Amino acid sequence: MARRQQGILTGMPFMANVSARAYVDDAGRRIYFAKPPARIVSLAPSITEMLFAMEAGEQLVGVTDFCDYPPEALTKPKVGYSNPNLETLVALQPDLVVAPNDFLKPDIIVKLEQLKIPVFILADKNVEGIFVHIQTLGRIVGHSAKADTVAMQLRHQVAAIQQRVQGMAPVRMLYVLNSQPLITVGPGSFIDQLIGMAGGVNVAAKSVTPYPRLSMESVLQEDPEVLVFPVGKAEGISESEQQTWRQWTTMTAVKRSRLHQISADWLNRPGPRIAQGLESLAAILHPDNTPGSRTER
């Protein structure tokens, strides 16, 4: 009742504020949708995966060059990636562009705003945020029931894994995002959080940035028990680069030969497959206590 009175007093703009169809994105901008968008362009593989997971794949009319999952994504028109082709994008006549915060060139967003194409920005900082994104997107695109189910299942899966590794001795590990020079994940990245959830201790925990360039000295000092290398088609650490790590013969991980691979697509994409990523990370860190789903070689 109070709400309605306020609305009458302050006029329509405030009504948009309380409307169920207005959403605030991670850039703090409020976007109002009169009806669920029918033509969506996704500018990140993780976003494409989210939309397919909530069965909104048919509304997707454009994806990035790196959107390769699920296989249906490969049939969608491509718009580029960190520097997408604006003309292609506009020609697709999207009524919603969902964009990541990180690698996209900022001027693209400004340009799309000038063209009156709504852009909804997602920033990935933590794991719960990924599930919230799925639910928010679900509401926007009119698939909220399915999106809620997906998010709930993911929360259950993650909770189950966390419960399983609870009480086990934490394992010091290093996630090698790039080998030469060494770049890894630090506090403030969702992968760092996943490491903790899988019963691991990130040896780069003292870094101040989410994706620090780590000194080899500190790695030897922290002495990881496990090395994890992302591998995949588009990104990942090659076999020969992994082998160069065997030169550090005093490192516990090398002594015990615990160099593991994990699918880069599962762990590096803040989308619905991070549960799989977490599962296999937990299996790597605690091989004796994880039933099934062992994926590493």
Next chain:
Amino acid sequence: MADIVASWAQAGAVLTVQRWVVVIGGLLLASLAVLLLCLQFGATSVGMGTVATAIARLLRGDEAGSPSLATSEIIMVQIRFPRVLMGFLVGASLAAVGVTLQALLRNPLADPYVLGVSSGSALGVSVAILFGIGSTFMLLPVLPLFGFAGGLLALVLIYRLAQSKGRLPVHSLLLAGVILNAILTAFIMFITSIMEPNRSAGLMAWLMGSLTAPGYPALGVFLMYVVLVLGVLMHKAQSLNVLTLGEETARSLGIETEGVKKQLFVLTALLTGAIVSVSGMIGFVGMVVPHAVRLLIGSDHRLLLPASALVGGMFLSLADTIARTIMSPAEIPVGIVTALAGGPFFLYLLLWRKDRML
């Protein structure tokens, strides 16, 4: 400090053996002190004692990596020692190449990056990273090899472009270098733009310059280049003096300018390729250190060349020490430190010198 600096500057243009020995001897001692200082700092700071034991072990030939060594010693012997040495050698080479190119092209802005050779190297490495080619092949470091090949290709290209009727005119060389640099840089940008963000972040980090633990084989190979090229450059120092007077004068003094230019050009390009292949793109040192040293001790290349090399070595060792400690356990690109620390110092030197001249 200022007094010593002033007395050097006033010592005049005449190069005596005594002055050479004093300046170079002093810089050698300073270099040794700087190296010892740099060895003490890192993600884990160690005392002079550990540094000494580690060096002693190294000299005795104890196999690094034998289980008897403590982690701090492994860090000293396998990571910090080669890295500090590599930093010194890279800095020295950058400065020496800078001195030579500035004399050769009679252009104060010339540095190892102007000719496009470094961009060629960088492009070689970018291509390797784009196609996911690993960092080693039969224990040989592959990325540096690609860098070297790219640099050599750029060198051949620029040589062909600039050469006319058997001569190598300075202005065509500079122009060809600048244009080639722009083209090669565009290719590098293209590659980063089509890469997956994680991988392009790795490439960018490499492009911003990094002296990550190179290991002794790479250090040895690089040392060979440095000794060879610096040796020849020292031998040609008097020719460089004459070349700075202008080609006409040089020719009238009996120097066969085209031949000398070609030789020196190829040598510096080779060394630049080697530098970029081990350390990525570290700017600033090659351009600014020679200027700073020239302001202090004059422009006789017999003294300027070795002095710049030593100062360049000290400068980069110190810059890299800051780069790997200031945000420990993370590192920052050393190129940022060289520009931020060296730039203001250079400006100060420039102003100080201007006052004295007036």
